[in-house]
Amino acid sequence: MKKKALTKDFFMSIKKTYNRFISICLIVMLGTAFFAGVKAAEPDMQESADIFFDDSKLMDIRVLSTLGLTEDDVTAISAIEGVESAIPVYTYDVLTEKDEKQHVIKLMSETTDINKITVTEGRMPQESGECLADWLLEQNYGYKIGDKITISSGDDKAIEDIVNTQTYTITGFGKSSYYLDLTRDSSTIGNGSMSGFLIIPEDNFTFEAFTEIDVLVDGAIALDCYSDAYEDAVDKVTQKIKDIAGDRCEIRYAEVVREAQDAIAEAEKWERQQKQLEEKHGIKRGDVIQIIQTSYASGDGKIITKKVKARIKALYPHVVQLQLPNGITRSPTYWELERLKAGGGTDGQEIAGRK
DSSP states (O other): OHHHHHHHHHHHHHHHTHHHHHHHHHHHHHHHHHHHHHHHHHHHHHHHHHHHHHHHTOOSEEEEEEEEEOHHHHHHHHTSTTEEEEEEEOEEEEEEEETTEEEEEEEEEOOSSSSOEEEEEEOOOOSTTEEEEEHHHHHHHOOOTTOEEEEEOSSSSOGGGTBSOSEEEEEEEEEETTOSSSOOOBOSSTTSBEEEEEEEOGGGBOOSSEEEEEEEETTGGGSOTTSHHHHHHHHHHHHHHHHHHHHHHHHHHHHHHHHHHHHHHHHHHHHHHHHHHHHHHTOOTTOEEEEEEEEEOTTTOOEEEEEEEEEEEEEOSSBEEEEOTTSOEEOOBHHHHHHHHTTOEETTEEEEEEO
16 A cells, blocks of 8 residues: 555655656766766777777887997897887987077988878978978977978087988878877977877988887787787887897997097097107197288289198198188198298299297
């Protein structure tokens, strides 16, 4: 009897507040549908990302070193069981200006077997001095194909020690699988935020060592990159790379120290040679001598003479290098130098004597 009364009261309440009952049902249905959609979208989004990563051959592991990486490091990593390929890459953060505003740009060497670029407009660079730009540089800052980008160093490294070309012509725009959203890396130069990247030919970099090695794990392309199986496969190879890292770092450190010691030894040898030659010939680097430059006047053929000062720049076993005011250097022999001091001449030029 009580159950019948409760049921009757329940339906009476619904009848009295029918609109509210329908609203609650619709809210529950909408929430359920939204939740089901989100749950169903996650695996679809992961599958789409995995397909994109596989098509672009995005690296599974990135190897970095503060001392740089060499071809021997590439060979050592390639020999590890489970490594499909190890590709050396150059990267470096530089500065550029657009509309009187400074931007941080990441230079990246072009690779064909890994981290493929999706070209959205134009083409990839084919010659030195060409680049493919991040599509965000077109969208956010108005760059166009054919525009020139001049870069500069943002730290104490000279630009010549980074690349051999300072100005690049944009040949196209593209996207990298490095970046799935609109954000880019942070940087230690400029305002600390990277505006985009430039893909340039590998030959444009002047580094003695690679900045990173990107690794593809054997069999990883067949696995879902968000799965535990993929993580396990990559972790195994990562650990093997870590196992050889200590020895490889020691070898690289020894190479850097040896190169520095060789440079110091060469400089000391040069300095000793310079002092021996200075004592032998009675002249020193930095001495200023007066040169009488001669030339022929156009038309009448008269000889015109002009006194200029030159500085002894360096001494060699058989010649001495002179620096002229106009930046030109000439290298007379010591016999010619003594003759010029005495008032003689050679090649239309005379040295009147030391000052």
